[in-house]
Structure formats: C-alpha cells, structure tokens
Amino acid sequence: MIFFFSSYEKIRYNDVDLINENTDAPIGEISENREFRQNFHYDGQYLYKLEFITASYGRKNSGTITMTVTDDQGGIIAQGKVKAGKFRDNAIYSFAVDKPLHSASGNYTLTITDTGSTENNSATLYTSKEPPYEGKLTIDGTETDMALAMSIYGGYDVGKLHKFYMFSGIILCLLIAVWFYNYCRLNHGHSTVLGNIIKEFHRYRFLMNQLVAREFKTKYKRSALGFFWSFLNPLLTMIIQYILFSTIFRSGIENFPVYLLSATVLFNFFTESVGNGLGSITGNASLIEKVSVPRYIYPVSRVLSSAVNMLISTIPLLLTIIFTGSRITKAYLCIPLIYILLIIFCVGMSLFLATSMVYFRDTQFLWSIVSLMWMYATPIFYPESIVPAKFSFIFKINPMYYFLKAFRMITISGISPGIGQYGMCALFALIFLIFGWIVFHRHEKNFALYL
Template sequence: MNKKYLNWKKLAKIMIIVVVIEALFLLGAFHQINYKSNNQAQSVTDENVGEITDGVDVVQTFKYNGDYINKISIKAGTYERNNSGTVSITLTGDGKKIADNKFDVSKVENNKDIVLKVNKRVDDKYNRYKLTISGSESTKNDSITLYSNSKGNIHDGKLSVNNKSIDGELEMTVYGDNIRYIGKFWPIFFAVFILIIATFYCVQKKRESLGKKSILHNLFYNLERYHFLIKQLVSRDFKTKYKRSVLGFFWSFLNPLMTMLVQYAVFSTIFRANIDNYPVYLLSATVLFSFFTEAVGGGLGSIVFNAPLIKKVYVPKYIYPVSKVLSTAINLCISLVPLAAVILITGELPNKAYILIPFVLVCLIVFCIGMSLILSSLMVFFRDVQFLWSIISLLWMYATPMFYPEDIIPKQFHFVLTLNPMYHYISFFRTIVLEGTSPQMVEYVYCLGFSVVICGIGAAIFNHTQKKFVLYL
C-alpha cells in the first residue's frame, strides 16, 4: 500500500454526493416516506344508476378512515356508443368542498374509470364524504351510466339519484394513504446514515495508513489501474455487436419497438381492456427484461470466451462479466429513448418521480452483475449452463407480468411474484412512468435487497472458484 488513495478531500466529495442523492430521493419520494397506501374499493357490479343526463344528480356518501386522498375512480359504461356532453364530479367533506372537475363524456371509454384527482390531506374531523355526479348538455340515449352494487356496502354510505335512495353503492375506489409517523424521523435516519459512511471511511483510511487491508483502498486501486481496460472491453463489446450491420446501433432503438409491436399485436386484444396505457405497460417491461436476458446471457460466457486472453495476461477475472453487463447497459440507455417517445405520444407527462428511475436501473445493473458472476463461474465447469439459461430465461419471462396484468395470477401463487426480482424492478419502473409517483418504501427494500444479496452471492462464488478456472478453460 505504497500509494495512499484515501484523503479528507475525497471524503468531502463522497459526502456531497450522498447528500445530493438523499435530497433527490426526498424530492421524488416525499409522499411515500410520509404516507402508507390505504385504498378502499368496491369492485362488484350487478346494477347501474341509469344515464347521467341533464338534471340528473347522483350522490354517493361514504366513509374513509385514511388521512390523505389521492384520487377517486368511478367505473362508467357508454352503452358502446359515441356520447356527448359533460359530467361534473364534486367531492365534499362535511359540506366543505375538497375537489371537483368536469369530464368530456365523448372521451369516456366503455367499462373504464372516470378519475377525480384529489391529492389532498383530509381533515380528521370529517365523518362522512359526499360525491356528487351531475350531467349537463347530455340527452337520453346520448350519455353514460355508472355501475352499482346492490348487495355490498364496502364504503358504508348511501346512494341516491335525484334524492331517491337506491340500494347499494357505486362501483368506485378511493385511493388514499395513512400517515407514516416514522416520516418525522427521516432527517435523523439520513444523519445517522451519513455518520455511518463517514465513520466507515475514517476506519478504512486508518487501515490504509497502517498498511493493512482496506476495502476502499483496493476499490480505488483497481479503478485507477484497470479503468482503461474496462473502458476498452465495454467499447469492444458494444462495437462488435453491431459490426458490419447496416443500421448499427439504431437496432437498440428498433429491437424493443419491434418486440413490443409483435407482442402488442398478439396480446392487446386479450389484455388491453384490463390495462391502462397498454403500449407503455408492455414496452417498459420489454426494455428492462430484454436488458436482463441480454446482459446475463452475455456475462455467463465471458470467462470461457475470453480464455485465450485470460491465459496470457493477468487481470482481475471479474472484469470480463462486469464489462459485458456494462456494455449491455449502454443499449439499455439507448432503448429508453423510444420508450420515452411512446410515453409522450400516449399522453403520459414526465414528473418529479422520474428522478427515481436511476435507482431502479442501477439496482437492475447490479443484479445482472451478480447473476453474471454466478453463471460465468458455473459455465467454466459446466458448459450446459448456456443451454439451461435459455430455458430458464424463457420461463422467467412468462412468470413475470410483462404482457398480462398481475391480477390474473391466483392469490395463492402471489408468492411467486414476491420472490421474482424482475417483477419488482419492472413494477417499480411502471409505477413511476404510469402512475407518476414513487413506489411504496417496501419496493425500495425489495429492489435494493435483491441486488445486494445476489451480487454478494455472485462475488463470493466467483472469488471461491476463480483459482480453478485455468484448469478447465
């Protein structure tokens, strides 16, 4: 350890980076830090309230025990025709207006939800809420209806049309949250986190000064010595992939789009009615899962295929699978461009939650590095791994809700989704681009946990087996 890599200037830079990351996290996930999801749904239908024409007032009272209401969705029917006019929806709490909006009836799709956005913390003193739906500029046989359920009373309220009571209640869902009191302590958590990082750095700096083994010293040493090699390997893999190709790297744009178009043509008639913005739902999963299969598929053969170089020149062997994943990550970044175009074309607008996208992408890349380390180690001893992986990746794809809604999976098999890392990465990404909000805190734990655990297992297996590689290459 002749050269010292750890100094106070470097610690200051690390602290600045950590503080900036924490600030961006607070900005993008502030609501989820302070609130926990508490949705209240009536999803059974056996009646309807009739057409919402001029002079028709539908009133639904209900109770909600949450602290914050995000939105209220109400299922509507169009009678499979082109209707006209407007529908006004007003939400009040104990007579005080909370939210209201008008909706163009001609834009309402059959069996789709009309969504009243609220996004307000509600007063604890509100005992009962009232939802008023009124029609205007609509005549008979030219308007929509609202569905109702006459047998259940999930919302503990009353339904009436023009002051005439009707048994049951509207088919609607109140999307809301409860206060997380732990949110008050986040500044303390962040301060402790910064203190832990600073303490760890100081301990590593002390070990470096005493000439003992230091994790951070080895990290910075390898980055300085081998960063040029990693850069060259990544560049080589990226250029080789499109060598002698007419379109070159434009295939990174075309591949996800063409895959989506094929899947869309096959599955849209089956699942589109149950999924909002199906093109973005499908393409977002296609981009992430394609990166996963390509990165791990390339990484698993990185040691075997680089055998001549490994036998002649000494470099840390983990560089080969890592460089394969990083070169594929370049394609991932390029693939996000057509995805962004589809998002804009379909009417989804970027929001502050988008600053959280790098988190899930980094977690996915780290997860792929871990998988590549595991499989590349096994590949040296068992060449059958490459054939098994093609089957496993196909099964993995069908076990992940890419082109079908996750609610079609029976509840007794939902544990399969919980144990599926790709489900959590894709779900995290979809929540941001489709719902415009941060996922719940538990999803951060799943994404980060799978990445750290798999990468740790991969590093341990790779480190344990790499000494025997030369005997089997």
C-alpha cells in the same frame, strides 16, 4: 434528499385502501346536461387516486368528462378531465388526487359532468350494491340506493418521519465510518477490500470503457439503423404483444400499453445483460490469457453495455407515457434508484453464471430455458390477479416481480413505491451480488485451466 422529496407521502402515510370488489349495473350514459354526484366517507388523511370500472357500450365516444372532488365545505380538492373516447369496456380508469385531506367529518363529494357528449354517443361507469365506503349516488338531483363501483387509495399519517430521519442518520454515519476507516488504512500504506476495488476500477477505467463501447458497437455492427434498434426493439415488441394480448389479458389492467412496455424494458435488460454476462469469460478467453486484469471486469462491462440499451429503451417508454396521458410526477426521480438496484442484481447473476459457464458449458442452454420460465412466472403481459392464490408464492420468490411492481407504481400510478418495496429490491440485489462475487472470486484463479 431526492428520495425523501419524491417518496414523502409513502414515508409519512400508511396505506389504507378501500377496494371495490364487485360491480352491478351501469349508472347510465354520462352525457351533456347530466350530473352525477357520489358522496363518500373516508377517514384517511391522504388521498392519491380513485379507480372506476368503465364502459363504452362498444363505441368510440366523444366529449370530455370532468371529475371534481370537494370537501364538506365545498372546497375543491382535485379536478381532472378525460376524453370519453379513452373509456373502454370493463377497463379501469384512475383519477389522480394526490392531496392531503382536510375534511374534519371525513365526508367528500365526487361530481361527474360531461361536455360534448350526446345520447348514444357517451361512456359510462358502473355501480356497486356493496361499496367499500359509505355514501349514495345522486343522478340529476335524485338520490338513488346505489353507489359508484369506486376504489379509494390513500392513507393515515402515522408519524413515521422521525424513524426515516433516524434510519437515514444511521446509514450516513455508517458510510462516514467506512470512508474514514478506508482513508486511514490507505494513508498508512495498508490495503482494504473496498480500497482495492476502487483502485482497480480507477486503474482499468479505460479498459472498462473500451469493453462497454466494443460490446455496444459489435451488437449493431453493419446494421443500417445501428443503435436506433435499442429505441425500436422495445417499442415494436410492445406493439406486437399489445395486439396479441390486449383482447385476452387487458381486462382489469390499467393503461395496458404502459403496463406492458414498463415490464418489457426492464425484463429485456435483465435477460440481455445476464445472457451476455454468462459468456463474458469464455468469450474473452484469448484476452484473459494475454492480459492480466481483474476478470470481473468482463461480466460487469457486459451488464453496463446492456444498461446503455436500457437507458435508450426508456425513451419510447416515456413517449408512450406522455401519449397515453399518464402523469409525470416527482416520483419519477426514483427511477434511477430502481435502475441501479436492477443493475446490481444483474451483475451478481452474471458473475455466478459466468463462473458456471467456464466449468459447465451447458449453462448457456439451461439459461435459455430458465429465462423463458422466468418470463412466464413474471406478470409482464398478464395481471397478477389471474394467478390462483395457491401459486402466488411464485411472485414472492421472484426478484423481477418486485422490480416490475416498483417500476409500474411510478409509471402507471405516478407514486413512489413504499420503503418495503425498495427494501425487497435492495435485498435481492445485495444477496445476488454477494453470492455471485463469492462464487466468482473463489474460482477465478482456475479459469485458465478450463478455458
């Protein structure tokens, strides 16, 4: 129900985007007492944002720019205000609409006005000779032969809700069937794989809690700031990377601080949890030889300990989102789902690498190299658009790319990822969990011989 509420538009509508690919001259300064009207035609039935290429003339401008979208009857669909000082040279500004459209003709008007800006103290937008939509730009009542360099993002209603209900019903029936099967087996004194796992987690929950708490406390032992470093670390990392990369890679990246910090929080968790899980068996050799407990508890506890750090690191991310003026929408309810799928993915990686570490101690050194390569193969601080098309396959086989892309759709665009995005995240999570579990389970009986 939460997923349906937060992802309704992505379930009901197919994406139909009109993306602008070129810019020409600026439209002129958006100063007070000037009015810019852009008529545009869009056949879609849902509109969630408009994107523009902005310019500031290299100045820190003042004033407030107001954007209003109306239908062919003059009814206001969306209205928003932005400080002119937020416009940067060759940057992207997103104007959120997030509304179903009701214009029978498909014709709309975007009106741009300003209050508080004067000549030589105001920002501007760009025009395009070949816009992806039909429409002309009117400046102070005079129609021009230009159009705004504007991208339109929305979709058509394709009536997919019945498919979602059917899919949800199938999943619910499968879950009920699995529960009923395990309940009947356990009631008759028989064991099941799922039942054994649940029993073990319940039986050793105290040990799991102690291991998670130990890992968390050990990390900040004798530290003056303690766990507050979980808050500061991603924030300081973001500030340093922002200073280094904002002038190099910022062009074309919307809301670069949130873009950068969103990736930092997720990728730091990934490298930390898998790096800690890698040495979870060899690091607890003395405990494993003395205490008979399921050994998968050790890598799982390492991942869960890092998950606590990730949750704390989310706080500076939310503060950055609020500070930069980004919208907090109902799509944020889907963030826990992305976190859960990422945790499952990291558990699978940890199980596999922890097994490998027992037999091959050089795994830790290889992982440090692989994780570094993985970081550069993931668009953390650079836009994916700068990667040549012949190397785009790297993103398609990179699980972290899908997690980051889904997470950024929520934190930057304020919309829920599509079902396909969630599906790819879930697919990678389950594949790595099953693979890691099989490898770990087959070799754990021989751990004592190599520890």
